[in-house]
Amino acid sequence: MRVIDRRRNILRHTWKKSPQRKISDIRGIIIHHSLTESGSADAFARYHVLTNGWSQMGYTFVINRDGLVERCADYSDVTPHVGDYNKHYIGICWVGDFRKQEPTAQQYEALPALITFIRKETGLSFPVTSILGHQELPAYSWKQCPALDMDSLRGNIQAGVTLPVRNNFNNDKKIAIISPKIVEKLGSLQNKVMWDDAELKKGQIGRITILKPINLWKRDEHYNINKARILQPGEVYRVYGYDDRHGGQYSVGSGYWITKMDGYVKYETPSKAKMEALKKL
Ligand SMILES: [Zn+2]
Known part of the structure; x- marks a missing residue:
């Protein structure tokens, strides 16, 4: 895993400071996607701080499309990424819009390596059951974030496997957002052949x-x-x-x-x- 430390040179709010927590307050890790097809920690920091007016960028770690991990916050920083749950969860963001893209092979490889890294540094065990998708938190099931099949992803992390999992995934597959016909059309526009969804x-x-x-x-x-x-x-x-x-x-x-x-x-x-x-x- 390639990781660069951005904690001292990433954009932060000039005077707002994030609340602080103890390592023992942390209960788990939340996985996000950026909902943008490209991006970087700097781009998200500009948006979160300058546009949203937040104290700092929302994610502790960003995993870029090429697999590079950017470390953007201390574990003690309560960063804004999951509302009332911020104090208890570390946020990892994969760059991409997984409603229509898939994580890259490099991103799939970086995630379990990063989780091992966080376990070592914090001394917390983070069993796979504590690794959740944003969409799995109560009150966020309407969100498609990270729009991946988290059960399969957890199974893969547990087994040390880096196979892809289903994207464009809702917690509740019964909610049909786009009809298969339209998905097929969108696919051909993007130079892709779609087979069902x-x-x-x-x-x-x-x-x-x-x-x-x-x-x-x-x-x-x-x-x-x-x-x-x-x-x-x-x-x-x-x-x-x-x-x-x-x-x-x-x-x-x-x-x-x-x-x-x-x-x-x-x-x-x-x-x-x-x-x-x-x-x-
Ligand atoms: Zn999210």
């Missing part, structure tokens, strides 16, 4: 939906497998390949595999038209 990626041959708890395996260079974590019903992964080893397994990228087991997983392939559209990009 997710982007069809180059090299992707299908998708797998978990029906019953099943192992996620990591293969080493000799094709031996090690258990990475247990996947939970409802999780969806892009599939990039299939081979007959270990009874038949689907490749879900980054060296991770899921075994083909009837009743445990559902495998689907996109239409020929979608595969053709993907080729043309």
Whole structure:
């Protein structure tokens, strides 16, 4: 993890000071996205301090698109990011708008490294159950922040896995904000092929939906497998390949595999038209 210390040279309010807390007041970590497709700690500091008039920028750490971590506040600073919960939570912000973008591979790698870093520095254990999305706090469920499937993200952090999780995710999937037809149109405007509510990626041959708890395996260079974590019903992964080893397994990228087991997983392939559209990009 690359981290730079911005605590002494980031914009702060000229006279307003943030309240202070003891390390023992901290209960957990809140994950945000910036809701902007690009940005940096400096950009957020200007907005939070000059436009909003806050004492300082809202996040203790910012994870840039290239994975660089900017450290912007002391743990003792009660920064404004989650209203009444500020005193008890450290804020980490991923740069991006995860309603329409995905975190980069570098951002996925930086997050667990940063959490390990915070655990070491504070001496607090921060079990994964204390790592929450902004949208998971009571009274914030209407928010799409960070618009990621937090259960899968926590599972990955627990297992030390850096696989992507679903984006454009609501706590309550029953709230349909945009119809699938419009999502498809928006996708083609952005030079993307959409398959239902997710982007069809180059090299992707299908998708797998978990029906019953099943192992996620990591293969080493000799094709031996090690258990990475247990996947939970409802999780969806892009599939990039299939081979007959270990009874038949689907490749879900980054060296991770899921075994083909009837009743445990559902495998689907996109239409020929979608595969053709993907080729043309
Ligand atoms: Zn947020």
